Amino acid sequence: MRALTWQGLENVSVETVPDPTIQDPTDAIIRVTSTAICGSDLHLYGVLGMYLDAGDILGHEAMGVVEEVGSSTGDLKVGDRVVIPFGIACGTCFMCRRGLQSQCETTQVRAEGKGAALFGYTRLYGSVPGGQAQYLRVPQAQYGPVVIPDDGTPDERYLYLSDVLPTAWQAVEYAAVPSGGTVVVLGLGPIGQMAARIARHRGAGRVIGVDLVPERLAMAARHGVEVLDTAHLGQGDVGSAIRDLTDGRGADAVIDAVGMEAHGSPIAEAAMKVVGRLPDPLAAAATERAGTDRLAALLTGxxxxxxxxxxxxxGVYGGAKDPLPMMQLFDKQVTLRMGQANVRHWIDDLLPLVQDESDPLGVLDLRTHRLPLERAADAYRTFQHKEDGCIKVVLDPSL
Known part of the structure; x- marks a missing residue:
């Protein structure tokens, strides 16, 4: 089959690799019909190469059609149209029963001290081949795949159930926005776009989206989000602008949908680039013992x-030694909530919304580029550099 493989920092290519096979009774094989590029994939593309090997298959947002099932995959059957959650969970362990599928004890990568295994996301999370490919082996298929109607609707109506929508929904849930309250969404990439729309859908009185990319600001605005363009503000002025908009008080909640990719942290950015180019053992040691993130977005929040x-x-962070303003957090009595999305926990809330023909979350207005899988390397570069109005890329293995 053809698959998008990591070959080195800022170097990915589509190669011919062996087709996946059933390895365990709970496995299934799907033929991928759509697979998206996530902002988290850019961390692998540009920073976290020390945890990858040349030839690793990337991608954790995929959907398709079941081609083969193992002997213990429950009701899943060949021909089902399915979305695959990015985290791999069993559904029955202590953590899964408590709605913490991202901490699944069956798939936890204990050797690395990490939570549940993820598709296409380094040896830290299990080195499971990802979904930017023609076919995908799905472990724990008795629980993970979300069966959706084979109703002829575009894949993009359902594809974002793999990551974007559950991540955004959890972000809003964790934000605890009071009814009629004000929430600020920092970063209007795919997660930020959906978090802002979900916050409005769930009753926030005011949603303010913050970004500096014109296309992102325009997309948020057409979904009723009040936008703040940081291109016209100095560093550190976002907080002041938000207070000016909220009677001097600040927002009831802030969602950081940026993470380590934040602009405005030049020293940390330079350090991350230097570390990323060290030999893998040295780079891993530096990241795990002394790594810091670009914290501009979190500090703004x-x-x-x-x-x-x-x-x-x-937004994803990975620093081991990130300095936090503890005095400010304590004095302001701020609550922090965070974590990988527990995808399956939120599906029952989200599935009726994406099936609604009125499209209340605007899922059909997120993808800006649909390209053949063979053009994935170009798509990564375009997405990384925010060129050509790129907000969300979907790859099609059939083209």
């Missing part, structure tokens, strides 16, 4: 939230 408010973190 802490500044912009009101006293007694909540900061919800959905």
């Amino acid at each position: 802490i500044d912009a939230v009101r006293r007694g408010g909540t900061v919800s973190i959905s």
